[in-house]
Amino acid sequence: MGNKQTIFTPEQLDAYQDCTFFTRKEILRLFYRYRDLAPQLVPPDYTDKPDVTLPYQLIGSMPELKDNPFRQRIAEVFSENGDGNMTLDDFLDMFSVLSEMAPRDLKAYYAFKIYDFNNDDYICKSDLEKTVNKLTRNELTPEEVRLVCEKVIYEADVDNDGKLSLEDFQHMIIRAPDFLSTFHIRI
């Protein structure tokens, strides 16, 4: 469009535009944010698709994530091998899903994966307990945590199998229309 940038080839930029919900300028801005986390690790030129992965500690120290109780799960869900270390593609994917243009189903899918701590495609009681503890800074008694988790499963479990599947979670979202605007990180 006039400004000659040498970070990505035009094909790469178009591919990024197609696969995320960002414009060219936003993708470049996100690249600079990614690079600012570790200027010595990230090369300024991505045309030859280097294989660079930033460790979780750097991602978790970003101002948008550092106070979020679920930052570790977010990084784990969007990283390739589930350990929290992210490449540039993972980074763009993460903020694309968390942007305001992502559709409800996509956000529901990823929110479900974030709250599924043991990665078994179901949110079971132990996952819920961990979630409640993160939401309340461990300030509730174990008895209260157990009661809340039981209540959540009672109210949200449609197919009565004692744990929440993705469909139960999507049903829960219908009752909380704020979800689309709260599951959103502005970058």
Add this chain to the structure above:
Amino acid sequence: IAKESRSHSSQLSCCPQCLQRTSFRRFGNSLSEYFHLLQLSHKILKIIGAKFGTSVLSYFIFLKWLLAFNIFSFVINFSFITVPQFVAAEPNNLSFTGLELFTGAGYFQETVLYYGFYSNATISKTEKGPSYNMQLAYFFTVGIYFVICFLILLFSMAKSFCRNFINPQIVSGIASKLLCVWDFNITNEKAVKLKQKNIIMQIKEDLAEVNQEVLNFSATERVVHIVIHLVCWVASLGTAVAACAGVYFLSINNLKVFVKEHKNDLKSQAAMLVLPIIASLLNAFIPFFYSWLGHLERFQTPGYQIYVTIARNTILKISIVGILCYYWLNIVAASESQCWETLVGQDIYRLVLVDFIFCLLGSFFGEFLRRIIGTTVCVNLGLPEFDIGRNVLDLIYAQTLTWIGILFSPLLPGIQMISFSIIFYVKKVSLMMNCQPPRKVWRTAQMATSFMLLLFFPSFLGVLSLFSHTFRLKPSEECGPFRGLSSMYDAVSEWMKILENYTASKWVVWIYHNLITSEFFFFILSVIVLIITYLYWQITEGRKTVTKFLKKQIINGVKEKRFLLEKLWVLQRRNQNPSAPRGQGQQVSLIVQVLLFQLNAWYDFMGFL
């Protein structure tokens, strides 16, 4: 993203339907990169969302949206009405004193700001060159702007309803949406801690089942409650009526003063400001009375209290605007003044300006002084919270005034544009300096949809019905683009008469006579719309029944699955038992096959669902 291995997430992001729309998206992306202003507000919204969360953010997003309406209107009016008028402008003989900025009269009376200045001629720069019919331009510019606004509002409202699935069952505890409650926008440490405390409080309330207490009131207590509710409603409606009566008598007085004494000195000009100041004072202080009434009545849920307070405030504002419109259209239009449209335009200008000043003052007193009082004198009060409901209603009121004023003062959206931008920055600074994040639950999606409903129904449709009445009034004889006609609408009828003489445009005349002015056509249209609405309503009812049935089926299906699997397991164990006789083994394998077939059929049925 090009790699196959990171398949699942990229498959979801690059779904086939999305790829079809990429060309549109790329075009939209390159367009939006030209709007640098969007990036500036993006940063501000991020800061606000980080500290205060989504609920307060919704106010600023609403303000930005209304600002877009005003920018659009100003651009259209300026290019189609004002610029041609500059070509045929008459010289302005009045002198400019600073007071015109407040009163809108004086020098401004003979400028493009008001309806009265526009000529009714067909302007052409050269003899026999292309001509520009100011009458039709004025009429159609305003008309087409409102049609476009109507469509935009309608689609936004429909999209909001669709996304948010407004469920009338408002009362439900936090447990039913615990996994959706965390606000990822909040990135400030203190705000995060506050939100977590909020969640703890909601969980404890839910576990204690405070909301679901079966309130067994005795008969007398119920009667007392109903009487209190009635008294409060009567009090609020009574204050609204009293406010309207006060505004009405004040405005009649205003007109008498203006028509009788045409002096342009300081005293009479200051007298013109009394009406807007009183109207704004009423709008500013009566809501406090209403929230006090709300505290008096003990509602079952706090959400219900918010809705009732907003309803009362809306009734107050709509009645004040309504009484002013009645005064303008029935009294000022029939008065002996030279140019009643300009008078109305000036009144609206003053109202908009004073409302803007009161908004800034409200921010100063309500937030800045309240913070100083809360931190030094009376420390129990603490920092103030941002009152989202009251601020959004103020915005809707200002936008209603602007929409009413577009016909009488075409550049009013430009003034409102500037005022909204200033309000945006002032509210943002006041918020960051003075307020604390909200402690109570505010259902953002539902409230945003309700506010859009309020903007559409009383506000916009009210303005539309006002215009349909205005178009039938007799315009002033001596000023404005419709002078000499018997109603503003006659401009179109006369144009149709001219068009009849040209064969090329006979279809336009046909459409006009048979579709737009024919009542029979609109009757048929209304009947068709009612039929379609009724059919859709019945389809929705049917779908509700199907949903209930399917939910039961899911539960039954899981039970059946468990039952079949248990049977299968038992039979397989028996089959493996070598002491079982041969014949029974064949029987068992047959039963196993039947059960497996049933299980497959069940899975097919589930897949079909």
